[in-house]
Amino acid sequence: MAGMARMAVVLFNLGGPNSLEAVQPFLFNLFNDPAIMNLPGPIRYALAKVISWRRAPIARDIYARLGGHSPLLEQTQTQAEALEDLLKARGHDVRCLIAMRYWEPYIREAVARVRTLKPDHLVLLPLYPQYSGTTAGSSLTQWNEEASKVGLTVRTHKVCCYPTEPGFVKALRDLTAVEVAKARTVGEPIVLFSAHGLPRKIIEAGDPYQKQVEETVAAVVAALGEPRVEARLCFQSRVGPMEWIGPSTEDEIARAGALGRPVVVVPVAFVSEHSETLVELDLEYAHFAQNHGVPLYLRVPTVGRHPAFIGGLADLVERAVRVDGGPSSHINHRICDSVCKRCPHRQVAAA
């Protein structure tokens, strides 16, 4: 059925600055996103200018420690290659493209490429396992805008989220088990599942992100098959003056330190390496752990191009194309119907 049909898959991610000069305009794009700052256009624009200028020196320092640029695009490219290779090995005629939300290659560039490719099926696949309006939702919304600007008429299938996708869960479980075993040379570890936080107001307005992160953690803990392991969910990367959801990853690290227990940190909402893992988790929190008496601090790698994860993404793509048409053009409608109150597939289904 999908056998000889031509497919394109667009992988969405946040994007990151490719030079230190790009840091401030990248931050401006982020804070000027109505999905991040829900304010009237001119006010948001002015505030985004101010906040991005204020944040830029801190962020430049973060990216300077990564050699002056974010590795996110290279990481995403290796994932796109692995996914394309696997789908081809499964017999599909497919191209995998990348579309970043706040820096190059931008979503409108991917729209232009899809327009020339003219595939029979297009699958939009956010590299965010858990749905948030600030991440996957923002990318899917911008895709709709850019696609309608140029009158793109490709048959489009959207994946909104896959918090308990078996391949994703298996990859995280395998990577976590390795570090837990290492930590046990020192003592019984506390396993801290660390997700990017969000302002509490966004969750209270119905964003399903936190609930879906909890689902991922529950699935990985179940797959670990060790009922006695102490696992906790916490949230990192807070910026700005608003109240964010907690507990914070730092508070949990301090708590483990007070107990003299080793810590295994599992990035549960990122699927590749970038500033939030390589700087925040590996440098800042590692240092914090040392200062708070944690005897051993280990960080689980992100799923990256782990075969189980890439296999899971390929399964999602195949299912998205198979359940073609109507409300099912969104493949995780079971999840969405129960929790994705503002999932973009609803608008697609209604249109």
Ligand SMILES: C=CC1=C(C)c2cc3[nH]c(cc4nc(cc5[nH]c(cc1n2)c(C)c5CCC(=O)O)C(CCC(=O)O)=C4C)c(C)c3C=C
């Ligand atoms: C699950 C993933 C993410 C959510 C949710 C998210 C929400 C969110 N982020 C900011 C502000 C910043 N995020 C920054 C970097 C960054 N964020 C994510 C993912 C999520 N963000 C990633 C993968 C990255 C790394 C990008 C890279 O290095 O390539 C930054 C820039 C770095 C810094 O200054 O610390 C900011 C700022 C907000 C405000 C928000 C929700 C409201």
Ligand SMILES: [Fe+2]
């Ligand atoms: Fe972020």
Ligand SMILES: [Fe+2]
């Ligand atoms: Fe959905």
